[in-house]
Structures are given as C-alpha cells and as structure tokens.
C-alpha cells in the first residue's frame with residue numbers, strides 16, 4: 260500500500276539504524292496487515308484514487324499548507340475531499356490542502372506552539388515522534404530543520420492519512436510514519452537526537468518501561484520531550500483510574516509533575532524539567548465536519564468543566580524535557 264523503499268535507502272546511511280533494516284520490512288508488513296485492519300483495502304483504494312496534482316508551493320514551517328486554490332479544479336477538489344473524507348476521523352491537524360481545509364478534532368498547531376520553544380534547535384537532527392498519529396507534528400519538526408523525521412503509530416488508518424497528504428507534500432521528503440508501536444523498536448537503538456512522546460504515556464500500562472524505552476531510542480545527550488496528562492499534586496501522587504477517564508478505556512497512570520520528574524530521573528534522565536502546563540479547552544479539542552464522533556465537551560461533566568464525566572480532574576497536560584545519559 261505504501262512504498263517504503265525511499266525510507267529503507269535513507270536508513271542505509273544511518274549506522275545506528277541500518278541493522279533495523281533486517282526486521283523493519285517484516286514489521287511494517289505486519290503493521291499494515293489486512294488481517295489486523297479489515298478496512299485496509301478501503302484506505303488503499305483512497306490512496307490510489309487521490310487526484311494527481313502538483314502543488315505550486317507548500318508551507319510547513321509556520322503551518323501545514325499544501326499548494327493553493329489556483330492549483331486545482333473544482334472537479335479535482337470534489338474528488339480530493341470525497342476521498343479524504345473516507346479516511347474519517349481526522350484527529351490531528353489542521354491541514355490546508357489546496358482549496359480544502361481539514362478542520363481536525365485537535366488544534367495540534369496550538370500544541371506545537373507550546374512545545375516547540377522547549378526543543379533544542381532541530382536543525383540537522385534525527386527525530387523520532389512516538390505516537391505521532393497522522394504525522395502533523397512530524398511535518399512541523401521537518402519544517403523546523405530536522406534532517407530526517409520518523410514517526411511511529413500503531414494505527415494503520417493514521418498512517419494512511421499521513422501518506423495521503425505526503426503524496427502532495429513530497430514523497431521524496433525524509434519524513435515517514437511507520438505502523439508500529441514503541442515496543443516494536445529494537446532495544447538500545449541510541450540513534451535519535453530528539454525523541455518526542457506526546458499523548459502516549461497514559462496509554463501505557465507500565466509508564467517506567469515507556470520512559471526506559473524512550474531513553475533507549477536516544478543517543479547520549481539527546482533530548483526527550485514528553486507530553487502527557489497529569490494531575491495537580493505533590494511528589495509521589497498519581498491517579499490510576501479504576502474505570503474510564505474522559506470515556507477512554509485504555510488509560511493507566513496520571514502522575515503529578517513532581518512524580519513524573521522523579522520517574523524520569525529514576526530511569527536515568529538528567530536535566531529533567533517541567534516546561535509547560537496546560538488545561539485542554541473545548542476550543543482545542545472539538546467535533547468538526549472531519550471528526551464527527553464525540554469530543555472533549557462530551558467527556559466533561561456538563562455542570563462543571565473542571566471535572567471529567569466520571570468525576571476525575573479534567574485533562575491537564577504537562578510538557579517535560581530531559582537529557583538522555
């Protein structure tokens with residue numbers, strides 16, 4: 260469905276990643292297997308039916324904007340929109356694609372504006388984005404100068420969304436999204452200059468193992484940027500909801516920032532800092548034409564937005580940075 264040969268050719272030139280090539284094609288085939296994803300043939304059909312259009316120019320540094328309205332006919336716009344809608348729900352963005360604005364559930368650009376000032380200069384860096392979804396932030400990382408960006412996400416639909424848009428952003432660009440979870444990465448890669456894990460830790464049953472796996476992706480001195488849901492509270496405090504949190508089932512640990520900082524130090528990171536704290540608003544995460552399911556407003560107590568519908572503290576997201584040993 261997706262041609263990863265340019266990625267494989269690129270990885271040949273990165274000694275720390277070259278050995279991964281022995282297993283990676285097989286892992287990708289498994290991650291995109293129709294046995295696992297029954298709708299995969301539909302997504303493949305979308306990728307094949309997208310109209311061929313060459314954008315006059317694109318922007319990825321300040322936003323993601325592909326081409327302009329003048330590059331496309333009305334008929335092609337209709338074709339493009341109907342195909343992209345078949346990849347619903349579009350969660351992370353927004354994306355301007357010629358004459359079409361993909362108004363995603365999340366204003367991922369707002370998150371980028373919060374985290375980007377805390378990243379070491381990405382110029383010429385090798386970057387890993389763990390749990391990157393459809394790769395919105397991968398493009399922004401590349402726009403900030405990264406030499407290559409690898410995003411990983413186990414959801415094949417998000418991978419299909421990424422390659423639908425990469426068709427127009429440039430199939431030759433060293434930015435890829437692989438259909439893998441972090442547990443699929445080889446141990447002790449020690450390859451990346453910068454690793455980001457945003458919105459993933461609370462989905463991991465063993466958060467300290469997640470932090471250790473993140474550490475192992477980084478070269479000594481490399482930077483981790485970790486963003487996750489936290490609670491207000493002191494050292495040692497952590498919420499482990501017995502049932503759902505904001506209607507999400509697969510959630511485990513919501514530490515205080517002091518607890519999270521201590522976990523990072525415990526697995527060997529240094530220079531651990533909490534650099535941002537932000538309460539998610541219903542303006543940042545909401546239902547749109549491109550994401551028609553429930554969204555944050557439906558996950559909060561209708562009488563009191565400081566609580567989730569289950570009575571837990573409403574989503575508070577912390578960004579931390581740390582250096583790998």
Ligand SMILES: Nc1ncnc2c1ncn2[C@@H]1O[C@H](C[S@+](CC[C@H]([NH3+])C(=O)[O-])CC(=O)[O-])[C@@H](O)[C@H]1O
Pocket residue numbers: 351367370389390391392393411412413414417439440441442456457458459462
């Ligand atoms: N084991 C795993 N390994 C890697 N990814 C995983 C795993 N399990 C789930 N995911 C993926 O992690 C992503 C979490 S969303 C954050 C997106 C982006 N980072 C954002 O910050 O906007 C959460 C949010 O909405 O904040 C999803 O795309 C999952 O498929």
